[in-house]
């Protein structure tokens with residue numbers, strides 16, 4: 001398809017979902033800051049109406065049964081795929097991630113793949129007891145209406161992680177995208193609604209107030225939330241009111257440990273993408289790297305070589321694989337943390353400053369060495385393209401550092417596999433990767449511990465998590 005046709009397709013998607021002229025809130029292109037469209041500003045009353053409609057639609061959707069729902073969800077995945085390029089362009093502009101690399105097109109591919117797996121993963125009743133004492137089986141039924149509240153970093157993929165399993169289990173869903181990335185989520189939902197029955201999936205584009213109302217609404221049975229730990233805590237409080245079940249995927253500060261003897265050249269590329277995927281704006285990205293002193297300089301040099309040859313710029317340029325920060329607040333966090341690390345004695349190996357020649361929200365991909373635990377760039381979630389590298393001399397020390405923060409989404413160990421397998425179970429994280437960081441699979445459960453949240457997504461565990469258990473005994 002020609003570029004002009006693609007632009008027209010993208011504009012058609014925007015026009016389907018944006019607010020009428022003169023209404024709504026302007027949504028900027030993350031790279032150029034030009035206005036892309038106008039996000040509708042749904043109110044709390046609109047949200048109440050959406051929940052009422054989703055509640056009314058739920059029994060008939062559940063009554064269709066798994067097979068029929070699966071068939072419809074597979075058609076929804078096809079619809080996403082048919083619109084993938086236009087959605088990827090919109091996502092690229094609104095979120096900032098480039099089309100290429102593990103970014104916008106990749107995200108659309110993941111949406112279709114996850115939805116198909118959600119649709120086709122078998123969920124069998126479990127016979128718990130079947131003997132002379134009696135019979136008991138465990139089933140999972142729909143919970144009711146699911147409230148899905150998402151972040152701005154992987155808005156479509158995380159949206160599908162919340163929507164796909166919920167619909168498959170017979171729930172209806174009201175989704176509230178992040179106020180930073182509403183248009184791409186509204187557009188994807190519109191595409192899915194070409195094949196879904198009415199009111200089974202409703203998107204409400206509101207702000208934090210709408211999110212708070214969705215989480216606390218008396219008719220919401222389950223909240224799927226991905227976002228910051230601070231907001232997660234508020235949702236836990238509001239669940240005291242409606243007793244909604246919660247899956248909370250919260251912030252992370254994933255540590256990577258490079259063991260003595262690791263091959264710096266062999267791991268450099270994967271270390272890079274582990275840390276810089278989506279320009280560092282990824283929950284389970286490598287956010288602090290502990291490297292043994294015997295190979296520290298080699299690893300730093302190999303990683304710097306990858307950073308320096310990686311093209312960054314406007315996401316619609318096919319050559320780029322890194323983009324801007326999505327918003328000013330996040331840009332300011334990254335700048336503050338890098339400046340603070342330098343003031344604390346850290347040495348910038350590469351990058352270290354904004355890149356205004358590329359645009360207002362671009363920051364050079366940055367490596368900082370000679371920092372230690374206690375420096376804010378290490379201790380706080382930077383959520384951007386700046387990786388602190390910490391030298392260690394004893395693996396025990398690195399394990400203690402990795403476990404020393406109140407975050408536990410992911411972690412990784414790099415080097416000899418047998419040695420890594422000894423370290424992995426000692427790390428306090430929901431997932432520990434070996435010689436990779438951040439790889440996900442739609443059948444492999446994913447979730448955090450400590451302040452990174454609770455509950456599992458993906459696979460059979462993810463289906464159960466959006467259902468309610470029922471035991472039939474006798």
Ligand code: NAD
Nearest residue numbers: 150151152177178208211212227228231249250251252283
């Ligand atoms: P955020 O918490 O500011 O916002 C997330 C969503 O919550 C938005 O839709 C927002 O409108 C809504 N919201 C805000 N206040 C609310 C309230 N009181 N009640 C209900 N909803 C409310 O997070 P963010 O800045 O969009 O996302 C970045 C954070 O998300 C990072 O910390 C990152 O690590 C985390 N994250 C985690 C995962 C994961 O899977 N664990 C994935 C992506 C992002």
